[in-house]
Amino acid sequence: MFNSVKKRQSRDNIKIIFAGRGGQGVLTVSSICAHAFLYTGYDVKKSDIKGIARRGGKVISSLIAGEKVYSPKINPEMADIAVILSQDIELALSEDTVLVLPTVEEIERYHKSLNIFCLGKLSALLDIPIRHWEQAIKERFEDGVSGINLTAFYDGRKSAKAQMSII
Amino acid sequence: MKTLLTGNEAVALGAYEAGVLVATGYPGTPATEIIEKISIYPDVYTEWSVNEKTALELASGVSLSGRRALVAMKHVGLNVASDPLMSLAYTGVNGGLVIAVSDDPGMWSSQNEQDSRLYGRIAHIPVLEPSDSEEAYVFVREAFAMSERFDLPVLLRLTRAISHTSTVADVNGKRKEYSKKYTVNTEKNVLLPPFTSERRLSLQRRMEGVRQYIPSSGLNRIENNPPLPPFSKGGKGGLSKNIGDDIGIITSGIAYQYVKEVMPEASVLKLGIVYPFNPQEIKEFARSVKELFVVEELGPFIEDSIRALGIKVRNGLLPEIGEMDQFILGKALMGNYTLTGEICKDNHATLCPGCPYLGVFYLLSKKSIFVGGDIGCYTLAVHTFPDVIDSTLCMGSGISQATGYSLSSGEKAVAVIGDSTFFHSGIPAVLNALYNKANILIIILDNHVIAMTGGQPHIGTGKGLMGYKKKQTIDDCLKGLGVDSVRRVDAYNLKQINHAVREGLSVKGVSAVIVDGECILKKKSDTQFYIDVEKCSFCGSCLLVGCKAIVRSDNSYIITEDCKGCGLCVQLCEKKTIKRQYKNNLCR
Ligand SMILES: Cc1ncc(C[n+]2csc(CCOP(=O)(O)OP(=O)(O)O)c2C)c(N)n1
Numbered sequence: 001m002f003n004s005v006k007k008r009q010s011r012d013n014i015k016i017i018f019a020g021r022g023g024q025g026v027l028t029v030s031s032i033c034a035h036a037f038l039y040t041g042y043d044v045k046k047s048d049i050k051g052i053a054r055r056g057g058k059v060i061s062s063l064i065a066g067e068k069v070y071s072p073k074i075n076p077e078m079a080d081i082a083v084i085l086s087q088d089i090e091l092a093l094s095e096d097t098v099l100v101l102p103t104v105e106e107i108e109r110y111h112k113s114l115n116i117f118c119l120g121k122l123s124a125l126l127d128i129p130i131r132h133w134e135q136a137i138k139e140r141f142e143d144g145v146s147g148i149n150l151t152a153f154y155d156g157r158k159s160a161k162a163q164m165s166i167i
Numbered sequence: 168m169k170t171l172l173t174g175n176e177a178v179a180l181g182a183y184e185a186g187v188l189v190a191t192g193y194p195g196t197p198a199t200e201i202i203e204k205i206s207i208y209p210d211v212y213t214e215w216s217v218n219e220k221t222a223l224e225l226a227s228g229v230s231l232s233g234r235r236a237l238v239a240m241k242h243v244g245l246n247v248a249s250d251p252l253m254s255l256a257y258t259g260v261n262g263g264l265v266i267a268v269s270d271d272p273g274m275w276s277s278q279n280e281q282d283s284r285l286y287g288r289i290a291h292i293p294v295l296e297p298s299d300s301e302e303a304y305v306f307v308r309e310a311f312a313m314s315e316r317f318d319l320p321v322l323l324r325l326t327r328a329i330s331h332t333s334t335v336a337d338v339n340g341k342r343k344e345y346s347k348k349y350t351v352n353t354e355k356n357v358l359l360p361p362f363t364s365e366r367r368l369s370l371q372r373r374m375e376g377v378r379q380y381i382p383s384s385g386l387n388r389i390e391n392n393p394p395l396p397p398f399s400k401g402g403k404g405g406l407s408k409n410i411g412d413d414i415g416i417i418t419s420g421i422a423y424q425y426v427k428e429v430m431p432e433a434s435v436l437k438l439g440i441v442y443p444f445n446p447q448e449i450k451e452f453a454r455s456v457k458e459l460f461v462v463e464e465l466g467p468f469i470e471d472s473i474r475a476l477g478i479k480v481r482n483g484l485l486p487e488i489g490e491m492d493q494f495i496l497g498k499a500l501m502g503n504y505t506l507t508g509e510i511c512k513d514n515h516a517t518l519c520p521g522c523p524y525l526g527v528f529y530l531l532s533k534k535s536i537f538v539g540g541d542i543g544c545y546t547l548a549v550h551t552f553p554d555v556i557d558s559t560l561c562m563g564s565g566i567s568q569a570t571g572y573s574l575s576s577g578e579k580a581v582a583v584i585g586d587s588t589f590f591h592s593g594i595p596a597v598l599n600a601l602y603n604k605a606n607i608l609i610i611i612l613d614n615h616v617i618a619m620t621g622g623q624p625h626i627g628t629g630k631g632l633m634g635y636k637k638k639q640t641i642d643d644c645l646k647g648l649g650v651d652s653v654r655r656v657d658a659y660n661l662k663q664i665n666h667a668v669r670e671g672l673s674v675k676g677v678s679a680v681i682v683d684g685e686c687i688l689k690k691k692s693d694t695q696f697y698i699d700v701e702k703c704s705f706c707g708s709c710l711l712v713g714c715k716a717i718v719r720s721d722n723s724y725i726i727t728e729d730c731k732g733c734g735l736c737v738q739l740c741e742k743k744t745i746k747r748q749y750k751n752n753l754c755r
Binding site: 031034035038043044045046047048049058069070071072073075 | 169170171275299328331332333334335424425427428492493494515
């Protein structure tokens with residue numbers, strides 16, 4: 001009987017997992033995304049795996065947003081979207097999870113700003129006005145860098161939109 | 168203004184706004200960021216103290232003088248600080264004194280899991296527990312106000328999932344200075360009979376004051392969810408019962424969030440103050456519901472207190488071990504007992520490529536001798552060299568354990584301890600070993616930083632959160648204590664380490680070797696090594712040093728991008744096939 005309650009609660013909120021290796025900027029993009037949700041007026045919670053795990057390499061950050069968010073915890077299989085920056089990371093996702101993965105060429109091309117490129121891809125899937133994305137990105141970076149980062153962001157957004165139109 | 172803050176950031180901001188003059192602590196996951204975040208405000212004096220006990224004692228001096236002080240630490244840190252804590256409840260405070268402690272259910276970054284709420288009961292002090300960052304932010308200010316009002320130190324208890332989760336908080340960012348006058352009060356502040364007797368009685372009265380204050384404090388709240396209108400749930404005109412609307416749940420902290428997730432319709436008594444309890448408040452809530460559950464992480468702390476009031480509580484079947492979540496709670500409510508919540512079982516964390524500890528552990532792994540380990544990055548050596556460390560207990564324990572082992576076995580024993588741990592709690596153990604004529608070799612791993620918790624400075628580095636401080640070398644310290652045989656060696660020179668360890672082991676009495684090598688995460692290197700695959704005889708000697716940058720490829724070994732150019736493997740390669748290259752000139 002409690003199951004039905006649980007499902008109803010969690011269906012309303014959007015759940016995103018960000019994963020990658022240390023140094024790829026996983027936490028940077030999950031933080032930008034959380035702020036973009038905040039500026040749009042959503043409740044949002046974000047948890048990062050920290051501690052010893054960091055030294056081993058895998059970095060995972062999970063984000064939940066919606067009208068009201070209670071628990072900050074999700075299972076990978078509950079994720080609506082998974083943004084995975086490193087191809088060797090395995091997560092027990094469900095078949096319904098939408099994957100945001102860079103291609104091999106994109107990994108080479110975007111290198112240091114691959115995280116922001118993938119954030120751009122993610123942005124095409126979410127109902128967040130573009131000005132809130134820009135605000136969140138600009139606040140995160142020093143002025144000089146934001147130009148470059150916004151380019152990577154728009155490239156990602158465009159590539160995702162193009163893909164979506166093919167489907 | 169609405170903003171996203173982690174629980175730790177919220178505590179820092181709340182304390183800043185509350186006019187805290189001094190914030191002290193010692194690093195420890197998941198509490199470290201509290202002190203790091205408050206250190207950005209120039210009007211707060213912040214320091215990494217040498218250990219948690221000194222951090223709390225210093226803060227209590229600030230409180231005596233009439234200003235507010237915050238102390239932050241992880242759960243095991245509170246054990247170290249527990250001695251002053253117990254007595255501070257007796258003396259009470261002048262300016263507010265708040266101790267923020269973060270527990271680590273599931274042991275993600277700790278040697279054990281503990282429930283710091285219990286300190287409220289042992290010490291007789293109030294314990295506040297927030298459920299998210301906004302509450303953490305508000306509760307800190309309330310904790311300072313309560314501390315002054317009831318003349319008690321106040322514990323603010325967090326857990327990993329609160330400390331490290333960003334949630335939305337409405338903050339104002341305005342600071343209000345606080346100061347009170349100091350007046351001499353021997354009978355209050357000197358704990359000596361006959362004053363102790365009155366302080367003990369006064370403590371009882373002060374805690375009774377807190378108990379009476381709880382209902383009006385606004386820290387606890389009852390959430391009675393409006394029942395859904397009848398007929399709303401499918402049944403053909405029949406009155407269908409809403410799920411959980413006659414169930415009452417008492418909960419606090421992060422567990423509250425899981426309750427809202429799983430049983431949104433239940434009535435909830437959400438405790439913001441988890442010690443002491445107001446019996447009347449609990450009894451009234453219990454009377455208003457048909458069935459009462461207590462939902463809490465780590466063990467029946469609230470539940471036991473409620474049972475002690477003679478109130479019937481349904482057995483919640485919650486695990487007493489590990490971190491809880493809504494899934495475990497859901498199962499428990501359906502009658503499925505799970506023994507443990509989520510527990511960290513990660514065995515991937517090993518010493519980094521190029522770590523200055525690799526060489527000495529490689530050499531120790533070839534000896535069969537008792538090695539008393541300690542807490543720090545070097546504990547990770549057990550994943551690289553399985554049998555090299557015989558024990559790891561708590562900070563500062565290795566030297567005394569080696570002393571004990573040597574005493575009973577009659578053999579020389581080794582203790583391995585990090586630089587910060589040496590200053591934190593190793594020094595009394597060295598003195599004890601000298602005093603009692605122990606026969607041990609102390610190996611101090613001097614990586615010039617507190618590495619495990621993210622690279623904080625300590626007295627051995629001469630730096631602090633607010634710039635340059637006094638620097639103390641371990642060598643001088645050891646010599647001052649009375650250790651005659653002290654050798655400092657280069658962490659990347661295997662011959663040197665080997666020689667020093669051999670000499671150290673031959674000394675009858677207490678000897679020391681300081682292995683000097685800066686943490687590799689702090690170092691920039693312009694060289695890397697590569698293996699000449701044509702000449703590699705595939706003997707595997709280079710692997711013995713345990714560096715993760717060396718991997719197997721077909722019929723040879725190769726050195727990956729992760730190489731930091733430390734050169735340890737070169738010293739083991741018999742065929743001399745490992746060559747140096749400069750990074751801007753990589754031939755691979
Ligand atoms: C009483 C206590 N306080 C804090 C910690 C958290 N802690 C674990 S390892 C560590 C660092 C020890 O530093 P150091 O001895 O220099 O070793 P390193 O990590 O640099 O190798 C700390 C502070 C703890 N486990 N126990």
